[in-house]
Amino acid sequence: MKAIYARVSTEESAQKGYSIAHQIEEAKKKAKTDDVMIYTDEGFSGEFLERPGLERLRNDIRNRMIDTVIVYDPDRLARNLMHQLLLDDEFRKHNVELLFVNGEYANTPEGKLFFAMRGAISEFEKAKIRERTMAGRKRKAKQGKVVKNDRIYGYDYDKQTGQLKINESEAEIVRFIFDSFVQERFKGVNGIALHLTERKIPTKTGKTVWHRQVVRQILMNETYAGRKPQNKWNTEGMLANKYRNEKVPMRLRSKDEWIYVDVPAIVSEEQFQQAQMLLDQARRRYTKASKRQYLLSGLLRCTQCGNTMTGRLMKNWGKYHREYTDRKNTAGAKHRGCGMVVRADEIEQEVWNYLLDLFNHPERIQEFQPVADVENSYEKKELERLEKEIDRARKGRKRLLSLVTMSDDDEFDLEEVKEEIRNLQQREKELIEQYNQLEQQLKEMQESKPNEHILQEAIDFFLNHKEEIDFEIKQTLIRKVVKEIRVIDKENIEIHLF
Numbered sequence: 116m117k118a119i120y121a122r123v124s125t126e127e128s129a130q131k132g133y134s135i136a137h138q139i140e141e142a143k144k145k146a147k148t149d150d151v152m153i154y155t156d157e158g159f160s161g162e163f164l165e166r167p168g169l170e171r172l173r174n175d176i177r178n179r180m181i182d183t184v185i186v187y188d189p190d191r192l193a194r195n196l197m198h199q200l201l202l203d204d205e206f207r208k209h210n211v212e213l214l215f216v217n218g219e220y221a222n223t224p225e226g227k228l229f230f231a232m233r234g235a236i237s238e239f240e241k242a243k244i245r246e247r248t249m250a251g252r253k254r255k256a257k258q259g260k261v262v263k264n265d266r267i268y269g270y271d272y273d274k275q276t277g278q279l280k281i282n283e284s285e286a287e288i289v290r291f292i293f294d295s296f297v298q299e300r301f302k303g304v305n306g307i308a309l310h311l312t313e314r315k316i317p318t319k320t321g322k323t324v325w326h327r328q329v330v331r332q333i334l335m336n337e338t339y340a341g342r343k344p345q346n347k348w349n350t351e352g353m354l355a356n357k358y359r360n361e362k363v364p365m366r367l368r369s370k371d372e373w374i375y376v377d378v379p380a381i382v383s384e385e386q387f388q389q390a391q392m393l394l395d396q397a398r399r400r401y402t403k404a405s406k407r408q409y410l411l412s413g414l415l416r417c418t419q420c421g422n423t424m425t426g427r428l429m430k431n432w433g434k435y436h437r438e439y440t441d442r443k444n445t446a447g448a449k450h451r452g453c454g455m456v457v458r459a460d461e462i463e464q465e466v467w468n469y470l471l472d473l474f475n476h477p478e479r480i481q482e483f484q485p486v487a488d489v490e491n492s493y494e495k496k497e498l499e500r501l502e503k504e505i506d507r508a509r510k511g512r513k514r515l516l517s518l519v520t521m522s523d524d525d526e527f528d529l530e531e532v533k534e535e536i537r538n539l540q541q542r543e544k545e546l547i548e549q550y551n552q553l554e555q556q557l558k559e560m561q562e563s564k565p566n567e568h569i570l571q572e573a574i575d576f577f578l579n580h581k582e583e584i585d586f587e588i589k590q591t592l593i594r595k596v597v598k599e600i601r602v603i604d605k606e607n608i609e610i611h612l613f
């Protein structure tokens with residue numbers, strides 16, 4: 116049933132001739148019918164919500180008698196915005212549509228604010244509903260039901276009961292993986308992965324290549340010991356972003372927010388714990404080894420002299436620290452380097468934070484590409500040096516040439532001079548080639564745009580390994596996206612992306 120609400124205060128009816136009859140007439144036109152319920156408050160201010168007509172209307176709405184309310188404008192409902200919004204919200208919750216007769220109202224400042232707020236509230240309501248659905252999922256998990264099908268290797272998902280049941284042929288492989296790892300039958304996780312690949316065992320996705328990471332994830336998954344963690348990932352914001360075409364990564368919740376569900380175990384608790392211990396040991400060995408490893412080796416370049424920078428371990432007051440230096444002491448080195456040194460921990464942390472930032476804001480990738488400081492780059496200096504050298508070679512050649520033409524006797528060994536001229540010509544040619552190459556390189560650096568495809572790949576890789584970021588994964592990620600890191604001085608670096 117459609118309802119019409121009309122109101123005038125004593126002052127209004129005196130001043131504007133804002134009659135109840137006029138409001139009802141207009142509202143009826145909007146309703147396109149005379150079959151309406153009419154609620155009026157004559158001589159009541161819009162300042163308070165306690166009005167007999169409005170009370171009756173709200174009551175009838177609660178009793179589901181109304182599906183549409185037509186009002187001349189929001190001002191008729193209430194004087195202040197909060198009350199208007201409150202009523203609108205209340206109506207909406209009872210699936211009642213609120214319509215206004217006066218279309219121009221939407222263009223007044225008050226109207227604009229009302230509609231903007233109304234939109235915001237409805238967005239907020241949607242978010243609340245989403246939250247409630249998630250709370251529902253959480254409850255389900257607490258009741259011991261598996262809430263969604265994660266396609267865990269070793270199990271099948273029973274849609275009806277929402278439970279996992281063991282897939283015997285896959286479970287056998289899971290047991291094999293745990294047995295082999297705990298008994299150290301193969302060379303670590305890698306050895307197991309190789310063995311499974313050789314035996315052509317299909318993975319959950321039907322592939323026949325077993326990656327080291329897949330095996331490691333199986334060994335780390337508590338589900339196999341009979342408890343499946345739920346609620347691990349926070350997907351908030353992903354839905355909203357679907358419409359905006361941005362990619363928002365899921366966030367891993369802290370462990371105390373996880374909820375465990377009992378599932379049939381595939382391996383014993385003892386074996387699972389044993390595997391965790393071995394994984395831990397391997398991790399510790401790895402961290403120890405990585406104290407001597409250099410995350411950025413091969414990527415750093417000193418912008419002052421153009422030398423690449425390599426890692427070295429230094430002892431200072433009895434304490435070791437890692438650093439990167441552009442010094443080259445090897446006999447074959449072209450330049451010795453200008454002596455640039457940066458602390459490894461600091462620059463590695465900085466580059467890693469930068470990448471995390473980039474992965475979390477892939478839509479801002481354009482901002483992440485630095486503007487190369489060409490004027491102060493070693494390339495620029497090198498170009499100037501080459502220019503001088505080319506000039507010198509050219510002048511030398513000309514001087515020799517004039518000597519040859521001027522000499523009329525056997526003052527020189529002509530052949531020797533000619534040979535020298537040819538050498539200088541060759542040298543000049545090489546220098547010009549070098550010059551052009553360097554110039555091209557500089558141009559490319561200035562014009563390069565980051566490749567979004569590569570970034571997307573890196574983000575996917577990052578999300579897949581988020582829970583086990585170690586040196587190797589960091590290195591892989593950095594190498595995927597970073598072309599070169601230019602060290603300008605101790606505080607400033609330029610990170611150039613692919």
Ligand SMILES: [Zn+2]
Binds near residue numbers: 421422441452454
């Ligand atoms: Zn240098």
